[in-house]
Amino acid sequence: MARFVIRRLAGMIAVLFAVSVIVFVIFNVVPNTNPAQLLAGKNSTPVLVKSIEEEWGFDNSLPEQYLTMMKKIFTGELTSYKPRISVDEQIIERIPATFSLSIGAAIIWLFFGLLLGYLSALRAGGWLDRFLTGFAIAGISIPVFLIAPVLLYFLTYKLEIFPNAQYVPLTENPSEWLSHLILPWVTLAILSIGFYSRVLRSNMLDVMNEDYVRTARAKGLSERRVMSRHVLRNSLVPIVTLFGLDFGATIAGTAIITEYLYSLNGIGLYAIEAVQKFELPPVMGVTIYGAFFVVFVNALVDIAYAYLDPRVRLGESGAS
Amino acid sequence: MAIDPQPEAAAVAAPTAGGERGPWSLAARRFVRNRVAVAFLVLFFLIVLFVLAAPLWADHVAHTGPNKTHTLQQLTVGGEKRDVVNVEGQPIGPQLFAADGMFFLGADSRLGRDEMVRLMYGGRTSLLIGITTALITTALAVILGLLAGYYRGWIDTVIARTLDILWSLPVLLVGIALGVTLAVGGLKIGPLELSGGSLWIPIIVICVFTVPYIARPIRGEVLSLSNKEFVEAAVAQGAGPLRVMFGEILPNLASTIIVFFTLTIANNMLFEAGLSFLGAGVQPPNSSWGTMITVGVDLLNTQPLLAIIPGTMIMLTVLSLNIVGDGLRDALDPRSKIDLEAHTGTVATKASGAAAI
Numbered sequence: 001m002a003r004f005v006i007r008r009l010a011g012m013i014a015v016l017f018a019v020s021v022i023v024f025v026i027f028n029v030v031p032n033t034n035p036a037q038l039l040a041g042k043n044s045t046p047v048l049v050k051s052i053e054e055e056w057g058f059d060n061s062l063p064e065q066y067l068t069m070m071k072k073i074f075t076g077e078l079t080s081y082k083p084r085i086s087v088d089e090q091i092i093e094r095i096p097a098t099f100s101l102s103i104g105a106a107i108i109w110l111f112f113g114l115l116l117g118y119l120s121a122l123r124a125g126g127w128l129d130r131f132l133t134g135f136a137i138a139g140i141s142i143p144v145f146l147i148a149p150v151l152l153y154f155l156t157y158k159l160e161i162f163p164n165a166q167y168v169p170l171t172e173n174p175s176e177w178l179s180h181l182i183l184p185w186v187t188l189a190i191l192s193i194g195f196y197s198r199v200l201r202s203n204m205l206d207v208m209n210e211d212y213v214r215t216a217r218a219k220g221l222s223e224r225r226v227m228s229r230h231v232l233r234n235s236l237v238p239i240v241t242l243f244g245l246d247f248g249a250t251i252a253g254t255a256i257i258t259e260y261l262y263s264l265n266g267i268g269l270y271a272i273e274a275v276q277k278f279e280l281p282p283v284m285g286v287t288i289y290g291a292f293f294v295v296f297v298n299a300l301v302d303i304a305y306a307y308l309d310p311r312v313r314l315g316e317s318g319a320s
Numbered sequence: 321m322a323i324d325p326q327p328e329a330a331a332v333a334a335p336t337a338g339g340e341r342g343p344w345s346l347a348a349r350r351f352v353r354n355r356v357a358v359a360f361l362v363l364f365f366l367i368v369l370f371v372l373a374a375p376l377w378a379d380h381v382a383h384t385g386p387n388k389t390h391t392l393q394q395l396t397v398g399g400e401k402r403d404v405v406n407v408e409g410q411p412i413g414p415q416l417f418a419a420d421g422m423f424f425l426g427a428d429s430r431l432g433r434d435e436m437v438r439l440m441y442g443g444r445t446s447l448l449i450g451i452t453t454a455l456i457t458t459a460l461a462v463i464l465g466l467l468a469g470y471y472r473g474w475i476d477t478v479i480a481r482t483l484d485i486l487w488s489l490p491v492l493l494v495g496i497a498l499g500v501t502l503a504v505g506g507l508k509i510g511p512l513e514l515s516g517g518s519l520w521i522p523i524i525v526i527c528v529f530t531v532p533y534i535a536r537p538i539r540g541e542v543l544s545l546s547n548k549e550f551v552e553a554a555v556a557q558g559a560g561p562l563r564v565m566f567g568e569i570l571p572n573l574a575s576t577i578i579v580f581f582t583l584t585i586a587n588n589m590l591f592e593a594g595l596s597f598l599g600a601g602v603q604p605p606n607s608s609w610g611t612m613i614t615v616g617v618d619l620l621n622t623q624p625l626l627a628i629i630p631g632t633m634i635m636l637t638v639l640s641l642n643i644v645g646d647g648l649r650d651a652l653d654p655r656s657k658i659d660l661e662a663h664t665g666t667v668a669t670k671a672s673g674a675a676a677i
Contacts, residue, residue: 015484018485019485019488019489022485022494023494023497026497026501027497027501030498030502030507137639137642137643138639141586141635141638141639143590143593143594143631143638145593145597145613145617145627145631146613146631146632146634149617149627149628150624150628152620153621153624153628157620157621157624248490249490249491252490252493253490253491253492256492256598257594260598261617275496275497275500275598275599275600276500278500283493283496283497286493287497290493291488291489291490294488294490
C-alpha cells in the first residue's frame with residue numbers, strides 16, 4: 001500500500017509540473033502579441049512599452065519567466081495587472097460561492113442520479129426504465145446555457161418565485177443563501193443526474209449477472225435484501241471513482257458557465273472576467289490552482305480506491 | 321444506454337430472416353428496427369438541411385445577410401411602419417410571415433440583425449466546427465491509439481502519459497485561456513498563419529483537448545486486439561507493421577470508431593458552444609449558436625426567445641446525435657463491448673454544460 005501511495009504521489013507531481021508548463025506555454029509562447037503592448041494600450045509610446053516589459057519581466061528568457069511565475073504562485077505573490085490586486089486574496093474571497101454551488105449541486109445529482117439509476121435497473125426493460133432512459137439522455141444533451149435562461153425567464157422574471165442571481169453568504173443569511181442557489185444547483189445537477197443514473201443502471205445490470213447474486217438468492221434472501229446489500233453496494237464502487245474525477249472537472253468546467261449565467265461571484269466568474277480583459281495572472285492562477293485541485297482529488301480517489309480494492313494496487317505494478 | 325431495451329432480440333431475429341448477410345447489413349437492419357434512433361437520425365438530417373438552406377432563405381425570403389445591421393430601418397407590417405430597433409434599444413420581436421418573412425424570428429439585438437438568418441448561418445458554423453473537429457480528433461486518436469497499442473514500449477509510454485496530462489487539465493478553463501490568447505493575436509507557426517477571427521482557432525483548441533477521450537479507449541482496444549490470433553497469423557505471413565495496424569487491426573475498430581465519431585460531434589458542438597458563449601470560441605462577425613446565446617441572454621427579460629431558440633437548436637442537434645450514436649452502438653455491437661459511458665460522459669461534463677458533457 002505504501003509503495004502504491006508513493007508511486008501515485010510521484011505521478012501526481014509529474015503531472016502537476018507538466019500542467020504548469022502547458023499553462024505557461026499557452027500564456028507566454030502561443031500568443032502572437034506582446035503582453036506589454038496590450039497593457040500599455042493602443043496609443044502608447046515605445047518607451048512606455050519598454051518600461052512595462054522590464055517591470056513585469058516580459059523581456060526575460062522563457063525559462064526565467066517560468067521560474068518567476070512558479071515562484072509567484074507558490075509564494076502567493078501573483079497580482080493582476082490593473083488594478084494591482086493579489087490574485088490569491090481574490091480567489092480566497094470567492095471560494096465560498098464556488099464551493100456552495102458545486103457541493104450543493106453534487107449532493108442533488110448524487111441523490112437523484114442514484115435514485116433514478118436504481119429504479120431504472122430494478123425495472124430494466126419496463127416502461128419506467130424507458131421513460132428514465134429518455135429523461136437521462138435528454139438531461140445529458142441539454143446545455144446549461146439553455147437550462148439557465150429557461151429557468152431564469154419563467155421562474156425568476158415571470159413567476160418571481162426565485163430571486164435573480166448573486167451570491168449571498170451563508171453566514172449572512174441562510175435562507176437567502178438557499179433561495180439564491182436553488183436554480184444554479186438544479187442547472188448544474190441536471191446533466192450529471194442523467195449521466196450517473198445511466199452509469200449506475202449499467203453497473204447494476206452487470207452485477208446482477210454475477211454468481212454471488214445468484215448465491216444470495218439461492219440462500220433465500222429477500223429480493224430487497226439482494227438488491228440493496230449485494231447488487232447496489234457492489235455497483236457503487238465505480239461510482240466513487242467517477243465522482244472523484246467528475247467533481248473536480250465540474251468545478252473547473254460546467255460550474256464556470258453556471259456562475260457566469262447566474263452572476264454568482266465565484267472563482268469561475270473571476271476567471272472569465274479576467275480572460276475577457278486579457279488579464280493573464282488571474283487566469284494563470286485560477287487555471288493552475290484548478291488543475292492542482294483536480295489532480296490532487298484524482299490522486300486521493302485513486303488511493304482510496306486502492307485501499308478499498310486490493311486488486312487495484314496489485315494490478316497497478318504490472319500494468320502501465 | 322439502449323433506447324430499445326432488447327437489442328439482443330433483434331440480433332437473434334435477424335440471421336433467420338436474412339440468410340447469408342454480412343455484418344454491416346445485419347447492423348443496418350438492427351438499426352432500422354430501432355425506431356427512436358431512426359426518428360432522431362431524420363431529425364438530424366432536417367437540421368442539416370435547415371442550415372444548408374441559409375443562403376436561400378437569406379436571399380429570397382429575408383433579403384439580408386447574417387451580419388447586416390438594420391438599426392435605423394423601419395419595417396412595414398400589415399401596412400403599418402414599425403422600427404426594427406425601437407427608441408429604448410429593444411429589437412423587434414418575431415414577425416413570422418407578417419413582413420413577408422423578413423425578421424421571421426425578430427431582430428437579434430440593438431444592432432437589428434435578422435435572427436432567423438443568423439440562426440441558419442450560425443448553425444452552419446456550429447455544425448461545421450462539430451463535424452470538422454470530430455473528423456480530426458477521431459483520425460488523430462485512431463493513429464495515436466494504433467501506435468501506442470501496437471508498438472507498446474516507450475512509444476506507448478510517451479503517448480499514454482501525454483494523454484493522461486491532457487486528460488487531467490481543467491479542459492474548459494485551459495480551453496478558454498488558449499481560445500482567448502489565440503483570438504487576440506492569431507496564431508503563427510512557421511508558414512502557418514491564422515488571424516484571430518479564423519474558425520480554425522476554435523477547431524484547434526477543441527481538437528487538442530478532446531483527443532484523449534477517444535485515443536485512450538482505442539488504445540485499450542488495440543492492446544487487446546494485437547494479442548489475437550489473426551494478428552499473429554498476419555505477422556507469420558510476413559505482414560509489416562503498417563499492414564498489421566491498418567489492414568488487420570483498423571477494420572476491427574470500425575464499429576467503435578463510428579460510434580465515437582457520432583458522439584464526438586455532439587460533445588464537440590457543446591464544447592464549441594461553451595467556448596463561444598464565453599467569448600473564447602467563434603469571434604464576431606461570425607456567429608454560432610453559442611455566440612447567439614451570449615447576445616440573447618442580455619435581453620432575456622424582454623425577448624427570452626433570443627437565448628432559448630439557439631439553445632434549443634444546440635440541444636436538438638446534440639440529443640439527436642447522442643441517440644443515433646447509442647442506436648449505432650446497439651446495432652453494431654449488440655453485446656455492447658464499447659463502454660461509452662465511462663468515456664464520453666466525462667468529456668461532456670468537463671467541456672460543456674456539456675459537460676453530455
